[in-house]
Amino acid sequence: MLAVAGIELGWAEAGIRKPGRMDVLLLRIGKGASIAGVFTRNRFCAAPVLVCREHLAAGGEIRALVVNTGNANAGTGAAGLADARATCSAVARLLNCAAEQVLPFSTGVIMESLPMQRLLDGLPQAVQRLAPAHWGEAAEAIMTTDTVPKAASRSAVIDGRPIAVTGIAKGAGMIRPNMATMLGFIATDAAVAPSLWRELTVQVADASFNRITVDGDTSTNDSLILIATGASGIAPIKTADDPRLGALRGTLFEVAQQLAKAIVRDGEGATKFIEIVVAGAGTADEASRVAYSIAHSPLVKTAFFASDPNLGRILAAVGNAGIGDLDQGRVQLHLNDVWVARDGGRHPQYREEDGQRVMKGSEIKVRVELGRGGASATVWTCDLSHDYVSINADYRS
């Protein structure tokens, strides 16, 4: 994990839900950074999401992020909003900035009130630990039902200087990001003008977190924040036609996609990683709808879990994507290298044992051709296992 000049991280064990667990993360940002975020489209969005949007819209320089796990501060009404604001104020006092310069994030159980005293008591501990090397600990501090911390780091060279891109994310269930994942924070020491950085943030979300699903449930707290500290000292990238942008964008995509795929691999109860590519669609939106229809079908997901090549379920999911004029006679289905369905029916040369071989793997690529046009979409997902039910039946106990 490369440190990113201009970023320091510290954590606390505040006992928000359970004692002895890292459950608070503080991320301090140096002066002059560009910061942008994308947030959940769930209309029951959490109080901290509302406050984040407000503080970003205010246009002041953001100097810190504060994250707690164990409680989502969602479905908490006016009291929850006051708690999120009070958290920002407390951080601001400790770091000598204004409350509007702090962005709050929460993740955990919905519709319970945030244990404010414990959270506030934990903050000084987090401040004390602030250091640029703490990305690994930061990834651990934001985990909930995650079984592994999720962090990724790459470097690029811009203007002959090494540029770091490092990010962390959390999430395993309630994952069908509709802007971003549960929580993702990515920072670079490149310098990018704020308006361009905002565009880039949306592009990064669309190429990574907006392509994954575990269970189709969009969280109330999804937030992705990208920070460009500018501390590398390169001249700021200000326009979309700057030739240096390509290298930075590519590196950001790599880090974000690695984090997004890590969430799917750690999907609650997941035993397999599934890539779904839908091609030959009339529009990208149409391709995406078909891909998500497959990715969300419980019958498809349980068949993957069982390694059962019951592949007609994939065709049924294609038929359920809401494309009114789909011609099933033009649909092709491949599983890895195996041509399963040709022109809407079982391929004459398809043999069950070939399907079985592919289904037994832990990484499977589903490719559907619709025969309607040139658009395509890719979605990453996982299977549905007994453990998904166990984890979510027992989540609060």
Next chain:
Amino acid sequence: MLAVAGIELGWAEAGIRKPGRMDVLLLRIGKGASIAGVFTRNRFCAAPVLVCREHLAAGGEIRALVVNTGNANAGTGAAGLADARATCSAVARLLNCAAEQVLPFSTGVIMESLPMQRLLDGLPQAVQRLAPAHWGEAAEAIMTTDTVPKAASRSAVIDGRPIAVTGIAKGAGMIRPNMATMLGFIATDAAVAPSLWRELTVQVADASFNRITVDGDTSTNDSLILIATGASGIAPIKTADDPRLGALRGTLFEVAQQLAKAIVRDGEGATKFIEIVVAGAGTADEASRVAYSIAHSPLVKTAFFASDPNLGRILAAVGNAGIGDLDQGRVQLHLNDVWVARDGGRHPQYREEDGQRVMKGSEIKVRVELGRGGASATVWTCDLSHDYVSINADYRS
């Protein structure tokens, strides 16, 4: 189970998938009946669904239905279509009618070809058993992963005469009917003009099978057929303002709703029956979207399975229904008699033990008020358990 004058039923053990199981149903219809159907909106609809639509559109008098289980004849291309037509021809020869007067139905595994010889060999056995009293056996003959046969019967009095309404259905998984359920057949000896009967069939589907979901997967084979034989001898009901229509419609709704609810109660792995009522919506469509968003959320469904009052998940599902201008501050949530969330947040008087008490029951009513208008919708669903995963991971083995 009341017999319906003008209807005879017979079954066979044709060994289509496994030997020694009832897997073929033949239903013979007397002359002069009105028949209407609604079918799946899955664009990968099965070959028999295509043939049903064709034969109904041709406008000839339908004289028989033939149903096989064990194989859905879906995703089978041109060969599947030929098989469905050949089945109709074979039935027509045995019953002395034209192939276009027969409607075929299939349910079972997708993307495998129908074992035609076994099906054809079984038909004479089914013809031999044709009798009006066989509704109970007919309900058994169409079962697949169902654990109980589903049949319902009521009588009404019209023009001083007893009128029978009797129906059967099958379905437990791949249930999110979008026109009808997997398979449902309802008959009455009332006399109703064909065009009015078609209207009534759509109303019945919308009030029953179109209100249920088990797993959100719309089947390739959903079909609901309503038959009015007219054999009771009452004068035909020809117009929507006929005062006799109310009693018949009410009885049809009762039978159809009992069958639809029976499918949910027998939902794969289901341990609880959940009624979701969404009121105060701007439009019925909006209410329905919110109800289905709750009913399809794996997180909500696993919480019901665990009897865990983790009720913020219901608010998150409300927020995910795609209503862009939803004001969370106006949302109310009740579970049976317990007021859980008031104005978008936890109700101050809500106590966990009250939620717990309701969640432990096997029948739960969720009531959401959106505070946007006067429209409402009801949806029936079940929980998501370990057994759902087991049943669908092992379906073909």
